[in-house]
Structure formats: structure tokens, C-alpha cells
Amino acid sequence: MVLSQEFWQTISFSSKDVESLYNHLLEIETPLSIHELTSFLVSKKIAEEKTRVLQSIKSEGKQYLPKDQYKSGQILVFPQRAFEKGKVTAVRPGTNPEYPSLEVISVEFASSDKVDFASNLPEHKLNDFNPIDESDNNLNAAWVTEHYGKSIAKSLQSMLDQNEDLINIAGNYFPQALLVDVGVGHLNLAEAVLEMSDGGPMTTEEMIQQIELPTDVNSKLTEFSLNYALQEDPRFDEVGPSGETLWFLNRLEPDEVQHTPITLQYAEPLVELPADLQPYLDFGASFCDELEVDNPCEAAEEVTVSLTYPHWRSGTLPLTGKLKSLFPTAFETPRVKFTFRDASSSQTFNGWVVRPSKYIFGLREWYEKEGFIPGSLIHVTKGANPGEVLIRADKKHSTKEWIRTFLVGADGGFVFAMLKQSVACSYDERMVTFIPDVKAVDGIWDKYVKTKPGIEKITIIMMRELAKLNPQGHVHAQELYAAVNLVKRCPPGPILDLLFSRAWALHLGDLYFRLEESKIEGA
Numbered sequence: 001m002v003l004s005q006e007f008w009q010t011i012s013f014s015s016k017d018v019e020s021l022y023n024h025l026l027e028i029e030t031p032l033s034i035h036e037l038t039s040f041l042v043s044k045k046i047a048e049e050k051t052r053v054l055q056s057i058k059s060e061g062k063q064y065l066p067k068d069q070y071k072s073g074q075i076l077v078f079p080q081r082a083f084e085k086g087k088v089t090a091v092r093p094g095t096n097p098e099y100p101s102l103e104v105i106s107v108e109f110a111s112s113d114k115v116d117f118a119s120n121l122p123e124h125k126l127n128d129f130n131p132i133d134e135s136d137n138n139l140n141a142a143w144v145t146e147h148y149g150k151s152i153a154k155s156l157q158s159m160l161d162q163n164e165d166l167i168n169i170a171g172n173y174f175p176q177a178l179l180v181d182v183g184v185g186h187l188n189l190a191e192a193v194l195e196m197s198d199g200g201p202m203t204t205e206e207m208i209q210q211i212e213l214p215t216d217v218n219s220k221l222t223e224f225s226l227n228y229a230l231q232e233d234p235r236f237d238e239v240g241p242s243g244e245t246l247w248f249l250n251r252l253e254p255d256e257v258q259h260t261p262i263t264l265q266y267a268e269p270l271v272e273l274p275a276d277l278q279p280y281l282d283f284g285a286s287f288c289d290e291l292e293v294d295n296p297c298e299a300a301e302e303v304t305v306s307l308t309y310p311h312w313r314s315g316t317l318p319l320t321g322k323l324k325s326l327f328p329t330a331f332e333t334p335r336v337k338f339t340f341r342d343a344s345s346s347q348t349f350n351g352w353v354v355r356p357s358k359y360i361f362g363l364r365e366w367y368e369k370e371g372f373i374p375g376s377l378i379h380v381t382k383g384a385n386p387g388e389v390l391i392r393a394d395k396k397h398s399t400k401e402w403i404r405t406f407l408v409g410a411d412g413g414f415v416f417a418m419l420k421q422s423v424a425c426s427y428d429e430r431m432v433t434f435i436p437d438v439k440a441v442d443g444i445w446d447k448y449v450k451t452k453p454g455i456e457k458i459t460i461i462m463m464r465e466l467a468k469l470n471p472q473g474h475v476h477a478q479e480l481y482a483a484v485n486l487v488k489r490c491p492p493g494p495i496l497d498l499l500f501s502r503a504w505a506l507h508l509g510d511l512y513f514r515l516e517e518s519k520i521e522g523a
Helices: 005-009 015-028 034-060 141-160 184-196 204-211 219-232 275-281 309-314 364-370 438-451 455-467 477-484 492-501
Strands: 075-078 084-093 103-109 114-119 166-169 172-175 236-238 246-249 302-306 316-318 335-342 348-354 359-361 377-382 388-393 395-408 414-425 474-476 505-509 512-515
Touching: 005 141, 015 034, 015 141, 015 166, 015 172, 034 141, 034 172, 084 114, 166 219, 172 219, 184 204, 184 219, 184 236, 184 246, 204 219, 219 236, 275 492, 309 316, 309 359, 309 438, 395 438, 414 455, 455 474, 455 477, 455 492, 455 512, 474 477, 477 492, 477 512, 492 505
Parallel strands: 335 388
Antiparallel strands: 075 084, 084 103, 103 114, 166 172, 236 246, 302 377, 316 359, 335 348, 348 359, 377 388, 395 414, 474 512, 505 512
16 A cells, blocks of 8 residues: 555645546535545545555456356465465365355465465355455545644645635635626625624625625535635725634724734844743743744643733734634634623623734723733633633732833933832733823834834943832843833844843843943943
8 A cells, every 4th residue: 555654744736636626626516625625635545545456456367255266277366365476276176065066276376385275155254355454544534634634734725826726715715717706896785784884894694695696506606706706805804713704894994903003013133042042032921022933832721911011002912822822813814803801891892813913903992991001911811702802900909009110201311210100900020111101102102213223222221221220230131121112112032132242231140131331332
């Protein structure tokens, strides 16, 4: 048998395979997912291999079966002897009274072995001999799909996506030639229907019922055809999670979903730290930054996030490896709409996963209502209902606490001060910062967009200001990261790279540093 674990692990597909899938789709006239196509092709490969083996055995000669009769001089193939060929040299009557018609054939093999076999024997287990081992998992389509389906599907998908005759919508494929014609009039009606629904989202089936699209053909084909027409029209966005197709009117989506908020924009090159510095990137269990490379991590039932200023200001959360499993995903759509539910009040509101920029939007009003500040802790849990995510704040009695406060002067200069502030939620002590004047901080962001100061310059300024809050002049890298992100978006990598590579940063152990003013170039 050609089929083996190695075969399934390294399988590649030809144009003939794609053609067979194409013909299968034409025959059933129903769009199929990549997983259904994978299952079909696996079954086809197994059936072809079984046929090949049987034909190969047949071409070698007649297979020996005890029930058949044979003549002297015949060449037979014996499966029970590893398909060895043998020549019948003699045929004589058998002597078993229970089988009066029994015959015995003498067979000579190439190895010079001479063996007698029964023939004309209607009842014998070898009469049902199957040369193919049906217990072999590599010939079990369900087993192969379960163990190798993902890698096979990935290989198949790359092949199918190069075929211009096949259309892919939300992971489902269908021949373009069979699509139902969806005209401009139907698309204009779809726009009107979505506008009346505040932009959506709406399923394709719901839209078909309202725009009077002909349904006298295969319903799945009609639905697929409308999905394709909507996908090709820039007025519409597919916003459904994996396995569900939902449509939304593009122009009615929040601006923060269409365009990355200014506080989340980062244009500098990412820094890959040396292996010995990689562990320093993990500031703590609640630390999340979408700009850093995601390390594989196990899915968690709940994730606690320490809120940075950029996400607090834009009403977002970072879409990191820790959080991905809790939020809806999609095959291709860049934006996925879902529902947030406050675990304490059960209040629900809209949320959006913006996959290309790796953030989750829709929390600004909730942050304000709960009294969040940069550094506050948010608990995120996957909801019991599909497309729903639970969020929870650690509420505390509003008290006055000494909190690091970011003050901006009329001239745009800024300092830190430890001041008593009202705090309503628990927070990460190294990340927390109170912002008395948000508009003044917005002014700094606007200014820096134009002047584009370097990360090193901002890091030195923030390190100098933070050092004033500590009698020893020590600054922790996590505090510095939070401070830099008050005025310019930056992941921890570039900041840590500066701290460990510049003479002006004296490493004191762990992640504590002291600013060496005399070693700053141009000081």
C-alpha cells in the first residue's frame, strides 16, 4: 500500500485532484467547506489506492480461492504467501467424504517449494480473503481526517485558491460558472435593508427574504451567490465569526473599526530581542501587548488584562495570544462583530474584533461608566452564548489613594506627581496612571504625530520624570513602558532594547534601571 502516515503528512495535490473536486461540486450543485472537500478527497484517494492494489494483483494472475477449480499449467497468485506466484502442476480428486467434489492442486513456486492446496471447496475462510487490510487506519477516511485533516486542508486550500474557476466565501467553495446572477438592483435593495437595520448585522438568508431574490433554484446556491455578490461590492462587510456569515453596511461601522485609532498606531520597526533578554518581555500575568509576537499559549477560561493608556483612550483591548481564544474568529473577514456582556450588570453592547490591527473595539463608554483609568484590571471570559464575551471590573469602594498622576502644562510640557485621586477599580501598581486632563494629553499625541520624536528621546524624558518619584532614582521597565505609551505607542521590545544597550541606562538587577545623565549623548 502506498498510503501511510508519511503519505498523509506530506500529501500534495495536482490539477487532476482539483478537477475532480470541481466536477464533484458541479454534480451536487452545493457549496462545500474546505473541510468537506478535504474529506471527499481523502475518501477518493483511499478508494483509488484500493482499486490500484486490486488491479495490480489481478494483473499478476488469477488469485487463488479454495472455491474455484483449476487446471494443470495455470499460474495463480497466492495472497497468503505475500502474493507469490505459483504454477499448478497437477490436479487430483480429494478424499474428504464431507466434500465429495473436493479437488487437490499441486503448486510449484519459484522457490522450488511444492505445496498442495484445496480447490472446488465452497466453504472456506480464504474464499472471503481481502488482500486489503481494512483495519489499517491509513485506509480509514474518518481517522485520516481526524489526525491529518488540518494539514491536508491547508495544503488543499493553497491549491484551490489559485484556481480562478472556484469562488471561496467564508471557507466554502463553489464553481463560479454556476452562480446565480445577482444584479445591481438586488444589491441596492440589500443596502436599503441593512440601512433600516442600523447597518446590520444580518444573515444572508434574512436578506434573501427581503430583497426578493429568486429562490426557485438550490437554496444554498442562491445564498452562496448573494454572498459572493456582496463580497465583491465595497458597500458591504462580512462580519460573522467562523462558521457564520453576517453582513454589515460598511459606511455605518464605527470609524475606529474602519481606521486604527491614533493611540494604537505604531510605524516604527519591531525589535527582536536576543534570546537572553526574551524572558524580560513578560512583565506579568496581566500584561498584554498586541504588537509583540504571539507565543503559543493554552486557551484560558479567563484572562486578566492591565489596561494601557492607548487602549483606555481608544476604548479597546489588545488582541493577543492570551485573548484570541475568548473572542470570535473568522476565516477571512478582517472585522468580526460580536456582543460584550457585563458579567456584573448583564448589560450588553456591541464589540468588534479588528483582526488586521489586532485590537478589540467597543469599550469606551463601559470604561467611563466603570471609572477605569490606565492600569485598571479587566477580567475577560468567554460567554456561554456563541458570539458573546463576558467582561468584569474589580470594583472597590471609591477612595482617595496616592496615585501616579500625569500632569500636562499649558506649554505642552509634562511631569509626574504622586497625588491623591479617587479610584473605583483595582489596578496594576506599575501600570497605573491617573489622567486629569485627557484633552491636554491628546494635544501631545497630535504634536508628536507631526514632529515624530524618536522612542529613545521619549524614553529618556519619561525615565527622568519617573525617577523623581523614587528617592533612590530607580525606574522599573514596566513603569517606563506604561509612561512612554502615555504619549507615543510603543511595544516593550524597543524600550527593553534601549535599556539593555545604551550607556545612559544602568541595569540594577531584575528590571530596575537608573538614568545616567552624564552618559546621554549631547548632554
